[in-house]
Amino acid sequence: IKMVLAIVNDHDAQGLQEALNKKGFQATRLASTGGFLREGNTTFLIGIQEDQVDDLLEIIKEKCQTRKKIIAPMSPVANTLENYYSFPMEVQVGGATVFIVDVDQFIKL
Amino acid sequence: IKMVLAIVNDHDAQGLQEALNKKGFQATRLASTGGFLREGNTTFLIGIQEDQVDDLLEIIKEKCQTRKKIIAPMSPVANTLENYYSFPMEVQVGGATVFIVDVDQFIKL
């Protein structure tokens, strides 16, 4: 069994969850915040069999979109970069950031 | 050291926490949401010694109850199953879903 932690944009969370439900993948959602942009995002915790990993990654890739975000000058984020970015700065926010962790035991009580 | 992630019903979280406190198990609680029913639940993050795993599972099993839930027809959940379930549907929600993960290092700073 593997534990997948997938950090996705809030905008994609609903669509991803529906795709997971359709395919019978069970998931738990944690409300999270991106450390850099300080915007809410969603961390999915998904326990799956090892041989389901590739299918799951396919679903995540399909449902989670890369998007550009503009950071305004003089915003708190721009200021943490010590004014190097005093002009509007564009960042690419990935569709999903995924950790796959091995599980010793997976138990339903 | 093992890291235990236990997803439990909100109704059982308080009782579980009190039992953990009494037995000297330290825990951190994350607010979470079940992917299917979209109801709030609680994810406990518990770091323990390997030889404490069985005791911990005993406590979780005792304090976390399986319960039945009825999904109403025409609810958002029923609709994600594409109207196959247009009558009220019953699901069994487990007492707890538990992941036990091995830890490289556990450090208190």
Add this chain to the structure above:
Amino acid sequence: IKMVLAIVNDHDAQGLQEALNKKGFQATRLASTGGFLREGNTTFLIGIQEDQVDDLLEIIKEKCQTRKKIIAPMSPVANTLENYYSFPMEVQVGGATVFIVDVDQFIKL
């Protein structure tokens, strides 16, 4: 790749995040609650290369302070210890509780 889960005091979260941003460590923050004191804290989820672990621990140690907390008598917490602590009780709350977990795959989609 390692996944670091670091539970820190809310008071230290902002300072830690700024230090992580400066050093180019990416992080995701989960709102959490301490099981014993039942106060909000912050769980940082940080994916890093194995050879960055020591640097990261240095940053966490520097930015996260140990502090004393007083638990009032007759508080819900004191009562869970069955009135043994009917006088004000002091607890030392660590700067950070850190789990380092090995990662099978780390993927940005």
